[in-house]
Amino acid sequence: MEKKLPNNGPEDKKPTAPQQKPAAKKPAPKRPKLPDVKDDPFPMDSWLIYLVSIIGAFIFGVAAYKEFNPEYKKYQVEFKRLIEMKFGTEAAEKVPMGVQQIWVKDLNRVDRCITCHMGYEWRGLEGEDVPEVFRTHPDLDGLIAKHPFKDYGCTTCHGGQGYATNMKEAHVIQKGKKVRWLEPLLGKEKAKEYKFADWQKMPLMEINCNTCHRHEDSLPGTPYINLAKKLWNEKGCIGCHKLFGEGGDIGPDLTYEGSKSHESFDIHAPYYVIKNGKPVPSGRTIAQEMKRRGLPLSVFSWHLLHFEEPRSITPTSAMPNFGLNEKEKRALAMLMMSWKRVNLPAKYIPKMEGRGAAAPKVDTAAADTTAETADTAVADTTAKMEETPKVSYDPELAKRGEELFDRKGCTACHDLDSRKVGPPLRDVAARRDHEWLKHMIMKPDSMILNDPIAQELLQEFSVPMTNQNVSEEEAKAIIEFLKKAATEK
Amino acid sequence: MSEIKKKRREVLKNIGRLVGYGVLGGVFAGFARSLWPNVLYEPPKRFRIGKPEDLADGVNFFSEHRLYVFKRNNEIWSISAVCTHLGCTVNYVALPEPKVMKVAGKEIKEEWEFHCPCHGSKYVADGTPYAGPAPRPLPHYYMEIDPATGMLVVDTSKEVPQDWRFKLA
Numbered sequence: 326m327e328k329k330l331p332n333n334g335p336e337d338k339k340p341t342a343p344q345q346k347p348a349a350k351k352p353a354p355k356r357p358k359l360p361d362v363k364d365d366p367f368p369m370d371s372w373l374i375y376l377v378s379i380i381g382a383f384i385f386g387v388a389a390y391k392e393f394n395p396e397y398k399k400y401q402v403e404f405k406r407l408i409e410m411k412f413g414t415e416a417a418e419k420v421p422m423g424v425q426q427i428w429v430k431d432l433n434r435v436d437r438c439i440t441c442h443m444g445y446e447w448r449g450l451e452g453e454d455v456p457e458v459f460r461t462h463p464d465l466d467g468l469i470a471k472h473p474f475k476d477y478g479c480t481t482c483h484g485g486q487g488y489a490t491n492m493k494e495a496h497v498i499q500k501g502k503k504v505r506w507l508e509p510l511l512g513k514e515k516a517k518e519y520k521f522a523d524w525q526k527m528p529l530m531e532i533n534c535n536t537c538h539r540h541e542d543s544l545p546g547t548p549y550i551n552l553a554k555k556l557w558n559e560k561g562c563i564g565c566h567k568l569f570g571e572g573g574d575i576g577p578d579l580t581y582e583g584s585k586s587h588e589s590f591d592i593h594a595p596y597y598v599i600k601n602g603k604p605v606p607s608g609r610t611i612a613q614e615m616k617r618r619g620l621p622l623s624v625f626s627w628h629l630l631h632f633e634e635p636r637s638i639t640p641t642s643a644m645p646n647f648g649l650n651e652k653e654k655r656a657l658a659m660l661m662m663s664w665k666r667v668n669l670p671a672k673y674i675p676k677m678e679g680r681g682a683a684a685p686k687v688d689t690a691a692a693d694t695t696a697e698t699a700d701t702a703v704a705d706t707t708a709k710m711e712e713t714p715k716v717s718y719d720p721e722l723a724k725r726g727e728e729l730f731d732r733k734g735c736t737a738c739h740d741l742d743s744r745k746v747g748p749p750l751r752d753v754a755a756r757r758d759h760e761w762l763k764h765m766i767m768k769p770d771s772m773i774l775n776d777p778i779a780q781e782l783l784q785e786f787s788v789p790m791t792n793q794n795v796s797e798e799e800a801k802a803i804i805e806f807l808k809k810a811a812t813e814k
Numbered sequence: 815m816s817e818i819k820k821k822r823r824e825v826l827k828n829i830g831r832l833v834g835y836g837v838l839g840g841v842f843a844g845f846a847r848s849l850w851p852n853v854l855y856e857p858p859k860r861f862r863i864g865k866p867e868d869l870a871d872g873v874n875f876f877s878e879h880r881l882y883v884f885k886r887n888n889e890i891w892s893i894s895a896v897c898t899h900l901g902c903t904v905n906y907v908a909l910p911e912p913k914v915m916k917v918a919g920k921e922i923k924e925e926w927e928f929h930c931p932c933h934g935s936k937y938v939a940d941g942t943p944y945a946g947p948a949p950r951p952l953p954h955y956y957m958e959i960d961p962a963t964g965m966l967v968v969d970t971s972k973e974v975p976q977d978w979r980f981k982l983a
C-alpha cells in the first residue's frame with residue numbers, strides 16, 4: 326500500500342496497521358522514507374478534504390435546488406399562466422402556490438393531488454384545449470354534488486397515493502418495475518395495462534365505487550360491476566360462497582375477498598391446463614402464464630385466470646368453469662377486488678334508494694304501524710304481516726326469553742310499544758325474519774357494518790346496538806318472546 | 815515556502831471555510847424551515863360559504879365553521895362565533911329595539927348583540943365585548959371571491975378591522 330500512496334503523511338498509520346501482527350515476531354520493517362510534509366503544500370489528505378467538501382457542497386446545492394424547485398412548481402407556474410390567459414391577471418393572482426391538499430378526517434385521507442391538478446373545480450377549463458392535468462373534473466353538478474371533494478378527497482375513488490407530491494409516486498406508475506402499491510391509480514394507464522378495450526372510460530375505478538355501494542343491486546355508471554352482480558345471482562355463487570354469514574360452505578367466504586393481501590395468492594404455484602377434462606401441469610407457473618399473456622403480476626390477474634378456469638389454478642377446485650367471456654371475467658374480478666373491509670362513518674353509508682320506494686301501497690292501518698315503528702323501509706313486510714298476523718311461538722321458550730330480555734339489559738334501550746334509544750319491538754318478529762333477528766341479537770356490531778337494514782336503522786337511531794354476548798340458544802328464546810309479543814296487542 | 819504557494823494555500827483555505835460555513839448554514843436553514851410545515855392536518859383556513867347572492871339579508875350562521883356572516887346594502891362581513899373566553903359558540907341576539915351603547919369610547923347604535931351562553935360574556939354588534947370574562951373582541955375575517963367557482967371565500971388566517979366590508983359590485 327505504501328507504494329500506492331507515496332505521499333502519505335506521517336499521521337497516516339492505517340496502511341501499516343495490518344502489518345503490525347507479523348511485526349511482533351520479525352523486526353519491524355523499515356519505513357520507506359516519506360517526503361517532508363512541510364515542503365509539500367498540498368498533501369493527499371488536504372486534497373481529500375477539499376474533494377469531500379466540494380462533493381458535499383454540490384450535493385447540498387442539489388438538495389437545496391430540489392427543495393425550492395419541486396416538480397409541482399412547474400405545473401403551478403404553468404397553471405397560473407393558463408389562468409392569466411383565460412381569466413385575466415386578477416384571477417391568476419389568486420391561484421394558490423405550494424402544496425395543496427384535501428384533508429378528509431373521517432376517511433383518513435390526505436390527498437395532495439390538487440397540488441398539480443389545480444383546475445379540478447375551476448369552471449371554464451372543461452375544454453379539450455386545456456391540458457388534461459388542469460382540466461375541470463367532469464360532472465361537477467351530478468356525481469361530485471353527491472360526492473363533494475371536501476368529503477371524499479380524490480383517492481377514495483381514483484386510488485393512488487394521496488400523500489405524494491410528485492407524479493411518479495402519486496400515480497404509482499409501474500412500467501416493468503416491481504412495485505406493489507396497495508392502492509394504484511385506477512386510471513387510464515392501469516386500464517391499458519390490463520388491456521381494457523374501453524380504457525378511456527377508466528373502468529377499473531368501478532372497484533372503488535362498489536366498495537361503498539356493494540349492497541346496491543345496480544348503480545348507474547358502473548356497467549362492469551352491475552354485470553358482475555347479475556352474474557353472481559344468475560350463477561348462484563351464494564350456493565357455495567358465504568357473504569356476511571350467508572351462503573354455502575363449499576368455497577371460501579368472499580365477504581372481504583378484496584382485502585386479502587397479495588401474499589395470500591401464490592402466483593409461483595404451477596399453472597395447469599385442462600386436457601381431456603383433467604388438469605395437467607403446464608410446466609409454467611401462474612406468474613409465467615400471466616407474463617405470457619402480457620398481464621401484470623397481480624391479484625387482479627390471478628382472478629382473471631381463476632375465473633377463466635378455476636382448476637388451472639387449483640386443480641382440485643370444485644368450482645365449475647362457467648364459460649365466462651372476457652368482459653364477464655373482468656367484471657367478476659372487479660367485483661372480487663371491490664369487496665373490501667372498510668369502516669365507513671355513518672354519513673358515508675350509501676342511502677339505498679329504491680328500497681322504500683319499491684314498497685307496495687299500504688293501507689292506512691299498516692301505514693300507521695309503519696309510522697309508529699318509524700321504519701318506512703320495511704313498509705312492504707309490514708303490509709304482508711297485516712295479511713298473515715298469525716305468528717306461532719313456543720310458550721315455554723318465550724317465558725325464558727322474557728326473562729333474558731330483562732336480564733341481558735335489552736330493556737335499557739328497547740320497549741315493546743314505545744321508541745326509546747332503539748326502536749319498539751312489539752311486532753318486530755313479524756317485520757323481520759328469524760335469521761335477521763338472530764344475527765341482530767347475537768352480533769349487532771357486525772350487522773351494522775354489513776347489513777343494509779341495520780345500517781339504515783343506525784342512521785335513524787344513531788346509537789349502535791351493542792353486543793350483549795347472547796348465545797344462539799338464548800337468542801332463540803328471546804325471539805320466541807318477541808313472537809309472543811307480536812301476537813298480543 | 816514561496817510566496818505564491820502561501821497565497822494559494824490561503825485561497826484554498828478560505829474556499830474550504832466558505833463551503834463549510836455554507837453547508838452548516840444550509841443545515842440550520844433547513845432545520846428552521848422544518849418548523850413551518852407546508853401543510854397541516856387540520857380543517858382548511860380558507861373555505862367557501864356559497865355564492866354571495868345566496869346569502870340572506872341580515873344574519874347567516876355557518877355552524878360547521880362557527881361563523882356569522884352578515885349581509886347589508888351590498889356589504890358583507892364575517893364575525894367569528896367563537897367566544898374569546900373559553901371558546902363556546904356565541905348566540906346572535908336580536909334586540910327588540912335598537913339601542914345606543916358606548917363601548918371603548920365609541921358610540922354605537924346597534925340592533926343585535928352576541929351573548930355567550932357559558933359564562934355570560936356579551937359582545938356588541940361589531941364584536942367588542944362589554945360584559946363578562948371575554949378578554950378580546952370577536953375577530954372579523956377577510957373575504958374574497960374565489961375565481962374558480964365564483965363563490966365567497968372566508969380566510970380565517972387573515973383578520974381584518976371591525977369596519978372592513980366586502981363590497982358587492
Ligand code: FES
Binds near residue numbers: 934
Ligand atoms: S366561553 Fe364564553 S364566556 Fe366563557
